[in-house]
Amino acid sequence: MRRPTDEQIAMLEEKAYQIxxxxxxxxxxxxxxxxxxxxxxxxxxxxxxxxxxNVEPQNPKWExxxxxxxxxxxxxxxxxxxxxxxxxxxxxxIYTYGAIDSRLQSHPDMxxxxxxxxxxxxxxxxxxxxxxxxxxxxxxxxxxxRVYCLIGDGETNExxxxxxAMAAAQYKLDNLIAIVDxxxxxxxxxxxxxxxxxxxxxxxxxxxxxxxxVDGHDxxxxxxxLYRARQIHVRGKPSMIIAHTVKGKGVSWMEFNYRWHTHxxxxxxxxxxxREICDRYGRxxxxxxxxxxxxxxxxxxxxxIMDKPA
Amino acid sequence: xxxxxLRETFGKMLVELARENPNILVLDGDLNTSTRTDxxxxxxxxxxxxxxxxxxxxxxxxxxxxxxxxxxxPTTFAVFATKRAxxxxxxxxxxxxxxxxxxxxxxxxxTGKAGASHQxxxxxxxxxxxxxxxxxxxxxxxxxxxxxxxxxxxxxxxxFRVTRPSVPxxxxxxxxxxxxxxxxxxxxxxVTLIGTGFMTYYCMxxxxxxxxxxxxxxVDHHPCLKPIDKDGIIAAAKETGCVVTAENHGINGGLGxxxxxxxxxxxxxxxxxxxxxxxxxxxxxxxxLFVKYRVRPEDIAxxxxxxxxxx
Numbered sequence: 001m002r003r004p005t006d007e008q009i010a011m012l013e014e015k016a017y018q019i020x021x022x023x024x025x026x027x028x029x030x031x032x033x034x035x036x037x038x039x040x041x042x043x044x045x046x047x048x049x050x051x052x053x054n055v056e057p058q059n060p061k062w063e064x065x066x067x068x069x070x071x072x073x074x075x076x077x078x079x080x081x082x083x084x085x086x087x088x089x090x091x092x093x094i095y096t097y098g099a100i101d102s103r104l105q106s107h108p109d110m111x112x113x114x115x116x117x118x119x120x121x122x123x124x125x126x127x128x129x130x131x132x133x134x135x136x137x138x139x140x141x142x143x144x145x146r147v148y149c150l151i152g153d154g155e156t157n158e159x160x161x162x163x164x165a166m167a168a169a170q171y172k173l174d175n176l177i178a179i180v181d182x183x184x185x186x187x188x189x190x191x192x193x194x195x196x197x198x199x200x201x202x203x204x205x206x207x208x209x210x211x212x213x214v215d216g217h218d219x220x221x222x223x224x225x226l227y228r229a230r231q232i233h234v235r236g237k238p239s240m241i242i243a244h245t246v247k248g249k250g251v252s253w254m255e256f257n258y259r260w261h262t263h264x265x266x267x268x269x270x271x272x273x274x275r276e277i278c279d280r281y282g283r284x285x286x287x288x289x290x291x292x293x294x295x296x297x298x299x300x301x302x303x304x305i306m307d308k309p310a
Numbered sequence: 311x312x313x314x315x316l317r318e319t320f321g322k323m324l325v326e327l328a329r330e331n332p333n334i335l336v337l338d339g340d341l342n343t344s345t346r347t348d349x350x351x352x353x354x355x356x357x358x359x360x361x362x363x364x365x366x367x368x369x370x371x372x373x374x375x376x377x378x379x380x381x382x383x384p385t386t387f388a389v390f391a392t393k394r395a396x397x398x399x400x401x402x403x404x405x406x407x408x409x410x411x412x413x414x415x416x417x418x419x420x421t422g423k424a425g426a427s428h429q430x431x432x433x434x435x436x437x438x439x440x441x442x443x444x445x446x447x448x449x450x451x452x453x454x455x456x457x458x459x460x461x462x463x464x465x466x467x468x469x470f471r472v473t474r475p476s477v478p479x480x481x482x483x484x485x486x487x488x489x490x491x492x493x494x495x496x497x498x499x500x501v502t503l504i505g506t507g508f509m510t511y512y513c514m515x516x517x518x519x520x521x522x523x524x525x526x527x528x529v530d531h532h533p534c535l536k537p538i539d540k541d542g543i544i545a546a547a548k549e550t551g552c553v554v555t556a557e558n559h560g561i562n563g564g565l566g567x568x569x570x571x572x573x574x575x576x577x578x579x580x581x582x583x584x585x586x587x588x589x590x591x592x593x594x595x596x597x598x599l600f601v602k603y604r605v606r607p608e609d610i611a612x613x614x615x616x617x618x619x620x621x
Contacts, residue, residue: 126370
């Protein structure tokens with residue numbers, strides 16, 4: 001079994017910190033988005049985009065690449081942070097998130113954003129498209145490529161998720177790896193209050209998946225589970241990693257608080273939140289940056305990264 | 311010899327196209343012997359994806375397949391495609407403009423005795439309202455074959471109807487399908503009858519009835535509801551001064567609405583619409599349904615007389 005090194009873990013923890021910072025900055029600057037789920041998914045996305053996914057930012061349509069579908073599409077600020085850090089588009093473009101003519105829509109649009117594999121926003125749909133990609137990769141005999149799909153816990157209220165779960169098992173899609181960001185909170189309250197999903201592991205197992213539970217904020221845990229899902233698990237079954245996370249992770253007053261599911265912080269709130277994240281992760285204090293204004297001007301002056309108004 | 315059912319033409323044409331293009335896949339929602347994708351299954355079992363009775367997932371899988379470079383045909387009845395999976399077609403397929411080909415099988419009245427849950431009278435309206443979606447209702451077997459070839463050649467989402475029974479031939483022998491082009495089937499200066507799907511044949515029958523009274527009807531066939539042949543509609547309206555539309559569909563949102571939109575903006579003339587009049591249809595023998603919902607050639611002819619009087 002390949003063991004992650006301490007250096008690798010430190011690097012990914014740094015990426016997770018950057019994802020939290022960039023996601024909060026773009027949500028605050030754009031005054032749109034979902035902070036709670038963007039903070040809970042940070043380590044998962046860091047492990048995917050900076051360790052697991054075999055992608056080429058300079059050649060985003062490379063045929064052998066792994067695919068990643070953001071089924072919990074409202075979590076796209078975290079994804080955009082990763083794509084910018086990987087070089088799929090310029091970093092200053094993140095401040096155009098949610099603005100008119102931006103390539104960074106408030107839910108991802110595969111026709112606008114380099115590196116986005118599927119458009120989304122209507123919950124429940126992404127896992128089916130990931131199943132289709134996994135079948136499609138087989139059709140084209142791309143045996144090394146994998147399809148990853150991140151779904152929300154509340155999203156599994158949708159019946160289509162379970163239709164897709166059945167199909168993935170029926171077609172023995174061992175090239176499909178799904179991860180649930182199990183942050184326990186959906187749009188208007190706790191999952192167990194609104195529409196409970198437990199026994200979650202048993203459900204996925206009964207649907208024919210290879211299932212693991214991990215601490216979704218523990219980089220080592222995540223890396224090892226992703227490694228097993230890709231290399232070790234019995235062939236002929238799709239893999240599910242149930243990642244236990246904290247909604248709003250890193251900001252005490254956002255944690256497990258459904259009011260921060262969809263609610264953009266004001267600049268002074270973001271400042272407070274970012275300083276707390278720094279404190280939590282043992283970093284020198286750094287608040288909300290005022291770089292957004294300059295970055296947007298720069299983005300707007302570049303015809304490459306903003307759609308020209310019609 | 312009994313004429314071939316249109317669904318069988320569809321199944322055979324899928325095979326013909328799939329022989330030429332290895333990336334065509336067919337998805338089924340447990341209806342293959344009805345939609346006749348069983349013909350494809352027999353020849354290409356490895357390119358046939360059985361999705362079970364789960365249309366939402368089937369259209370999502372189709373989106374993923376298209377994103378991977380395949381040309382999927384997720385196949386089910388028109389009612390289930392356009393209503394059960396409406397959001398999936400809209401957000402996973404039409405929004406990202408993915409190359410998914412959607413046959414709407416068993417549209418309208420001639421679907422047996424299945425009733426309101428199965429007889430699709432709003433599919434054209436739903437699909438026509440989706441950005442990026444092309445919408446077709448072929449008039450006969452020749453046109454369906456040509457259309458399917460054009461559908462595969464086009465890179466983007468398309469919805470096309472596949473009527474269950476055989477239908478009479480309407481297009482000429484040298485016919486060539488073109489996007490957004492109507493076909494003039496009969497000359498006449500008194501009224502224009504515009505049909506889509508097999509209802510164009512009923513328009514021809516209606517023109518025959520009208521001719522007995524000395525009324526000369528022009529008949530135009532519009533297989534392409536979106537994009538629609540705007541110039542053709544306006545030219546016909548200018549020539550005859552009044553229009554009747556006829557469709558195997560509700561009068562709200564389908565051909566009648568599409569033609570009305572063009573005329574109101576381009577050349578307003580008196581108009582009447584023949585189609586299901588805003589009701590859920592009942593079950594019954596097919597000829598009885600056409601009588602009950604007033605969509606026979608006689609009804610088109612009567613509408614023509616009314617609209618000429620309003621001219």
